[in-house]
Amino acid sequence: MVQQGVFGTALPQIASHEGSGTVVAVGGAEAEKRGFKVGDRVMVGIPLHPCGSCHDCLGPETQTQYCTNLEGHVGVMTDGCFAEYVKADCRSTTPLPNEVSFLSAAPLACAGRTVWRAVLLAGLKKGEWLCIVGSGGGLGHLGLQFAKSLGLQIIGVDARDEGLALTKENGADVVVDARKGKEEAVKEVQSVTNGMGADATITLSDHPTAAGLACAVTKMHGTMVQIAQPDEVTIPFQEIIFRDIRIRGSLICSQEESSGMLKQIAEHGVTAKTVPFHGLDKVFELVDMVHGGKIQGKAVIIVDEQQIEDEKKLGAKF
Template identity: 60%
Template sequence: MGINGIPDQMKAIQIVELHKPYKLNTIPTPTSLSPHDLLVKVAVASLCHTDGMVTAGIIAPPSLPQTASHEGTGTIAATGSSVPASSFRVGDRVMCGIGLHFCGRCDECTGPRGDIQYCQQIDGNIGVTADGAFAEYVVADSRSCARLPDAVSFETAAPLACAGCTVWRGIVQAGLSEGQWVGIVGSGGGLGHLGVQFAKAKGLRVVGVDARDEGLELTKKNGADVVVDARKGKEEVVRQVQEATGGVGVDATVNVSDAKSAAALACAVTRLHGLVVQIAQPDEVSVPFVELVFRDIRIHGSLICSPQEAVDMLDAVAKHKVSVHTNPFNGLDKIEQLVELAHSGKMKGKGIIIVDPEQIKAEQKPGLELV
């Protein structure tokens, strides 16, 4: 056993070779913290679409083996020398940020917008180009982390670290006012089902578009005003959306689907001069020129929340009791079953691994209703 009860060794799910299954290894627990770092004892970690991009080498890790997952929650076990106690203390429950070791000098780090997540000089991103949260402990940068409200559970917050933060920013970037229409293409997936709820929490009317029975069911369950099956074809989808919106289409659309035709469909259901927020990351985003030139559809890319937006998102989750549909697996040794479900096309929402059940028990308090 190491300092302050932190073990010298820990279990971790690692990428040991590209295009190969994960391996559960025993590795040294990270003990060297940079000034802004937090050492987090992981409670829950989540599987994300990006994890598949990493194992496939689309986003190549600088070296292997590397611990997977960039969606983690847990309790702070140690803090770096420059982490102010007013921000984070040992024992705080946190959602881990993805960005690791921001430069602190560029316009993104120092500018008034607070968009530190766009820093181009960071050392890496946990679970992507640095060790991640599929482990008993993970190092995260305090400047991108967020404390959890008492009412938000580890299990809910883990998928929010990327999926939630990404689609929350997409809804924010849509720039709509209460009562306006937003479309969500891919509304029944891990990001989409959260986007439906976030949009409703902001008072928007929602058209959800999906191409799977499971996705359509989840879209309806989470409160979309209109649910449209993309398998009926572009013309029918557009007809149904225009019928629901007085013949004009939605005011803005958030696209979270990687399907080849998804971006074009997102444009087609959006009203003249409207905005499409592109979140999905296919190899190429393909849109007919008529949408851009004749209909003046604007396309805006969006990455992930700023630190303040992450705080705002967690507050909204607590206030509006946003439900994250999870598929929990108990223990790091269940990674094969989780990956199998994810690849089956039958998973609703997000797959998570409960790394430390004792932390789950500890957050249960009399009179406190967790989401």
């Protein structure tokens, strides 16, 4: 979307809005107040310099990431993480537990934060059914693990062989191939949910029919959380009017929610599946792989090999 001009980004600009690394400098009293110091391992915050005075900044903590009066978002409107050094805002940057590795934390900065909040917004209790449409991608495989760690039963829906394989690998209780069509998908979901449908659904696929499918497999009066960002989200009116499907949108995580996500990972062993590329000169290879649609999980650039070696001494295992 940056390349296509969706955000009005002034180019050239350093890419990538997801990153993790070690603090090399701390600026300002706010960072010191929050306890950041040189040497800390962190997951980069995406919002840069929110205003601190608007309705969202002053409202519930879980709305702070919605501030529109900010300098920009790292890697979207300001220089990003395909670099040796990145400037991030302490108010949205999160310290890493020793258990969580840099390789996992980098994609967690956006993909992890985004799907974690989607699972929270689904509002389900242990044992209830969550369906994830687009379960076999970078966000999907994390969402499956998050949901599993919270004790939910999971239905994964995907339309690619690679995605279906990753869905199974990450613990979905039921796997549905969307290529069979909406009617068959609804039938398969209802067959394991006593004819009701999933208690809530998260849409991660930007396919034109994905949102409609997600609503169709959700029980009446259930919630569909829309995360994918196609140009238009198309949902048949019957799902909203006749079946009372409630639709929510969501944007990354607040600081408090981010800390909760990392705590959950450290305790339950959620792991981001990554395809590492070594060195910034591999950026174009990475982009080609991602755009090719064959990748499982998230592609990651390792900028500083020494940091990866150093964290092994801390016991980083996820």
